[in-house]
Amino acid sequence: MNNSALVTSIAGVLAAAAPILFAVIGETISERAGVLNLSMNGMILLSAMGSFAVALATGSVVLGFLMGAAIGALVSLIVAFASLTLLQSQVAVGFVLALLCRDLSYFLGNPIMGKVGPRISQVPIPGLERIPILGTILFRQDVMTYFSFILIVAAWFFVFRTKPGLTLRGVGERPTAAYIRGANVNRLRYLYAAIGGAIAGLAGPIYSLSIKAGWKGTISGLDGIGWIVLSITIFGGWKPFRAAFGAYLFAFLQWLGLVLQPSLPSVPSQVLQVAPFPLMILTLLFVNIGNAEWVDRSLARLPENVRRDIARVLRAMNATPPAALGAPFEKE
Amino acid sequence: MRVELRGITKCFGSLRANDNISLSVPPSTIEGVLGENGAGKSTLMKILSGFYSPDSGDILLDGKKVKIDAPADAIRQGIGMLHQDPQDFPPLKVIDDFILGKKGGLLPNRKNAARDFRELSSRFDFSIDPETYVDSLTVGERQQLEILRLLWLGARILILDEPTTGISLPQKEKLFATLKKLASEGMTILFVSHKLEDVEALCSRATVLRQGKLIGSMEPPFDTRVLVEMMFGKEVPQEPKTQLQVGTTVLSVKHIDLDGIRIQIKGVNLQVRAGEVIGLAGMEGSGQTLFLSACAGLSQPVGGSFCLDEEEKEMTGRTYHEFRKKGVAYLPAARLEQALIPGLSLTEHFILSEGMRGFFIDRKKSEELAKSRISLFNIKGKPESTVESLSGGNQQRALLALMRDPLKLILVEHPTRGLDIESTIYIWGKLKERCARGTAIVFISSDLDEILKYSDRVLVFFAGKVTPPLDANTLSVERLGRLIGGKDWDTLGTEAAHA
Numbered sequence: 001m002n003n004s005a006l007v008t009s010i011a012g013v014l015a016a017a018a019p020i021l022f023a024v025i026g027e028t029i030s031e032r033a034g035v036l037n038l039s040m041n042g043m044i045l046l047s048a049m050g051s052f053a054v055a056l057a058t059g060s061v062v063l064g065f066l067m068g069a070a071i072g073a074l075v076s077l078i079v080a081f082a083s084l085t086l087l088q089s090q091v092a093v094g095f096v097l098a099l100l101c102r103d104l105s106y107f108l109g110n111p112i113m114g115k116v117g118p119r120i121s122q123v124p125i126p127g128l129e130r131i132p133i134l135g136t137i138l139f140r141q142d143v144m145t146y147f148s149f150i151l152i153v154a155a156w157f158f159v160f161r162t163k164p165g166l167t168l169r170g171v172g173e174r175p176t177a178a179y180i181r182g183a184n185v186n187r188l189r190y191l192y193a194a195i196g197g198a199i200a201g202l203a204g205p206i207y208s209l210s211i212k213a214g215w216k217g218t219i220s221g222l223d224g225i226g227w228i229v230l231s232i233t234i235f236g237g238w239k240p241f242r243a244a245f246g247a248y249l250f251a252f253l254q255w256l257g258l259v260l261q262p263s264l265p266s267v268p269s270q271v272l273q274v275a276p277f278p279l280m281i282l283t284l285l286f287v288n289i290g291n292a293e294w295v296d297r298s299l300a301r302l303p304e305n306v307r308r309d310i311a312r313v314l315r316a317m318n319a320t321p322p323a324a325l326g327a328p329f330e331k332e
Numbered sequence: 333m334r335v336e337l338r339g340i341t342k343c344f345g346s347l348r349a350n351d352n353i354s355l356s357v358p359p360s361t362i363e364g365v366l367g368e369n370g371a372g373k374s375t376l377m378k379i380l381s382g383f384y385s386p387d388s389g390d391i392l393l394d395g396k397k398v399k400i401d402a403p404a405d406a407i408r409q410g411i412g413m414l415h416q417d418p419q420d421f422p423p424l425k426v427i428d429d430f431i432l433g434k435k436g437g438l439l440p441n442r443k444n445a446a447r448d449f450r451e452l453s454s455r456f457d458f459s460i461d462p463e464t465y466v467d468s469l470t471v472g473e474r475q476q477l478e479i480l481r482l483l484w485l486g487a488r489i490l491i492l493d494e495p496t497t498g499i500s501l502p503q504k505e506k507l508f509a510t511l512k513k514l515a516s517e518g519m520t521i522l523f524v525s526h527k528l529e530d531v532e533a534l535c536s537r538a539t540v541l542r543q544g545k546l547i548g549s550m551e552p553p554f555d556t557r558v559l560v561e562m563m564f565g566k567e568v569p570q571e572p573k574t575q576l577q578v579g580t581t582v583l584s585v586k587h588i589d590l591d592g593i594r595i596q597i598k599g600v601n602l603q604v605r606a607g608e609v610i611g612l613a614g615m616e617g618s619g620q621t622l623f624l625s626a627c628a629g630l631s632q633p634v635g636g637s638f639c640l641d642e643e644e645k646e647m648t649g650r651t652y653h654e655f656r657k658k659g660v661a662y663l664p665a666a667r668l669e670q671a672l673i674p675g676l677s678l679t680e681h682f683i684l685s686e687g688m689r690g691f692f693i694d695r696k697k698s699e700e701l702a703k704s705r706i707s708l709f710n711i712k713g714k715p716e717s718t719v720e721s722l723s724g725g726n727q728q729r730a731l732l733a734l735m736r737d738p739l740k741l742i743l744v745e746h747p748t749r750g751l752d753i754e755s756t757i758y759i760w761g762k763l764k765e766r767c768a769r770g771t772a773i774v775f776i777s778s779d780l781d782e783i784l785k786y787s788d789r790v791l792v793f794f795a796g797k798v799t800p801p802l803d804a805n806t807l808s809v810e811r812l813g814r815l816i817g818g819k820d821w822d823t824l825g826t827e828a829a830h831a
């Protein structure tokens with residue numbers, strides 16, 4: 001493979017990761033507040049179908065994207081309502097919604113199957129696109145891919161650098177303590193479930209109005225993405241930059257599977273298609289190794305300076321979920 | 333600001349935690365709130381701070397009725413409360429925890445907050461680094477963090493629910509001086525405590541609750557005997573110090589080096605013998621907890637060795653599970669986070685700790701067990717009460733009631749933190765009973781009187797340094813206080829009791 005092909009491929013990986021990124025960051029925000037939105041898989045399908053339908057009918061991609069966000073927010077609010085107000089299990093409700101939304105999207109999407117509709121195209125950024133290599137990788141993308149870059153930084157900044165972000169973390173971590181400090185826990189949970197859902201909902205139109213333009217029902221190849229999104233959220237340790245790394249890693253592994261296939265004829269093609277999934281699990285394992293007690297015990301035998309460095313790295317890599325994830329908040 | 337509670341009643345199920353309580357606290361007053369464990373003090377304070385809504389009754393500020401339905405309302409009125417269990421965020425950085433809840437602005441001014449934090453904490457000789465994580469602090473330090481935060485928020489009415497359990501004597505004196513100054517500037521302070529000497533040193537009035545009812549108030553000069561009688565409805569005799577015969581070695585600690593996240597300890601030597609009580613003294617976070625948890629296999633030493641029993645069973649590098657099988661028990665300070673399981677009832681806790689055989693739960697037998705332990709340890713609660721519904725003091729009793737029998741060695745952090753006088757005497761009676769039967773006890777306490785009264789030998793910790801074991805009978809409170817504060821360490825060599 002020559003250099004320019006490699007550069008184009010990297011640019012392709014960044015674009016392919018964009019919808020996953022939106023979904024993962026959205027889920028991260030919602031889970032930070034304590035609301036686990038397990039409906040992700042069905043929600044992405046429904047918003048992909050719905051936004052394509054709207055764009056097809058109105059000819060406006062902007063309205064399509066708005067529809068995607070609205071569907072995402074709506075589905076998340078259903079999960080939030082069932083768990084925060086009706087005190088039902090988030091896992092059960094989310095799971096049922098995942099199945100319901102998927103079937104709904106196939107059913108309602110029948111009339112628009114295979115139609116050709118509007119889509120967004122690449123918008124090279126004048127000047128910047130001319131930078132060698134980087135220009136092609138970063139600055140000849142479509143609008144949503146640009147937004148995905150901004151989203152990572154913006155989400156990180158919000159969660160870790162602003163006061164509302166701090167309260168958001170508190171609400172998911174120890175709602176009682178946050179309540180004592182004056183936070184309206186359930187209102188904030190509704191709010192962040194809706195915002196996170198809207199952001200995640202944009203993943204749908206990024207597929208159906210851009211990288212996999214159109215609606216092809218069961219053969220869209222979108223089924224399953226939502227489940228990966230949920231695992232990347234965990235992999236990302238509820239931190240935007242790490243989540244982004246997870247999304248890019250996954251998109252890269254998928255691309256690798258595609259390009260390796262012709263050069264490894266002896267390996268069945270299914271192996272390469274499935275390989276990204278166990279690889280993600282292995283990385284997850286590696287990242288969380290610092291939690292294990294035996295690591296602690298074996299570290300004690302190392303010389304002091306080495307031990308300190310390793311302990312620091314492990315502590316930095318360590319990720320624990322928001323302590324109140326999935327648990328309802330009642331004040332008495 | 334004048335705070336007035338009128339006819340406050342609050343029930344939990346059939347239990348009347350507050351029964352028609354009326355109390356008026358004038359501005360510039362430090363009001364002591366006293367009462368035995370489960371008397372309803374915390375409940376009343378939580379009502380004033382908006383955490384609970386009363387079933388009936390009114391709250392008046394400066395004579396005006398106010399509606400306080402949530403903590404947010406109370407904060408708006410300038411009411412700040414330090415809760416008995418630290419209400420903070422363990423995975424956050426100290427400075428973030430400090431800022432969380434502070435009103436105003438989208439972006440926190442970390443630099444200013446850190447400066448204020450350092451300034452405040454040096455005013456009280458607290459030594460918490462704003463850049464560490466809350467979960468690496470001891471419970472006492474987390475209380476200190478909360479105190480600093482409330483002072484920083486600048487409340488007009490300050491409620492402190494047992495603020496002195498986690499700070500040392502000199503720190504306490506500084507805190508009290510500040511509270512007195514704030515009161516003289518017009519702040520109203522409600523101060524809940526079990527330590528009568530604290531109330532007597534600080535408060536301008538003391539009010540006593542018992543079984544949810546207001547019994548009465550007293551102004552200085554306070555008469556301790558009368559206050560105790562109001563609290564318990566009877567006199568509580570002080571037990572004399574007992575001296576037990578010590579037996580063979582239970583645990584030997586040989587040149588142990590420990591390496592915690594924040595502190596290192598080098599070369600500790602100690603022989604713990606059957607029937608003996610060893611007290612670990614020092615400011616919160618000076619290494620006591622690290623040492624104690626290492627004695628149970630909960631953290632791993634980087635040098636030296638631990639041996640159990642005379643036959644020298646080498647235990648270095650073993651897990652807590654293995655220590656436990658050999659008859660070692662560990663009781664941590666963070667009751668609800670580390671020792672009890674919120675949501676489970678007392679009966680279920682007894683079932684778990686007894687490790688009952690078989691697959692099925694023997695309902696009747698376990699209920700009986702729970703009932704007998706509840707009455708044996710005087711726990712105010714029912715077999716089906718969940719642990720988080722117990723009052724702080726009763727949670728501690730439950731924890732002690734959960735210990736198995738017989739045990740070789742009990743390692744306990746703050747055995748009587750939050751307990752009233754009667755329970756303290758009671759719990760130590762129970763622990764000493766075990767000693768008489770050959771159990772050794774190593775405990776941490778920030779209460780100097782407790783250290784001197786109940787231990788045979790004392791180890792003092794200061795910034796990771798450890799004294800050789802000192803004989804508690806010849807150690808004075810003043811000298812212990814100086815050692816804890818890092819003074820007099822150069823004179824130690826000569827008077828060490830046999831290690």
Ligand SMILES: Nc1ncnc2c1ncn2[C@@H]1O[C@H](COP(=O)(O)OP(=O)(O)OP(=O)(O)O)[C@@H](O)[C@H]1O
Pocket residue numbers: 332344347349367368369370371372373374375376416712713720721722723724725726750752
């Ligand atoms: N959330 C709750 N649910 C049920 N019962 C409760 C709850 N909170 C407190 N209680 C009960 O109300 C009574 C008063 O409790 P409270 O915590 O006010 O006591 P306290 O005076 O603060 O005691 P302590 O000195 O032990 O802290 C206790 O019997 C306790 O078991």
Ligand SMILES: [Mg+2]
Pocket residue numbers: 373374375416493723724
């Ligand atoms: Mg209390």
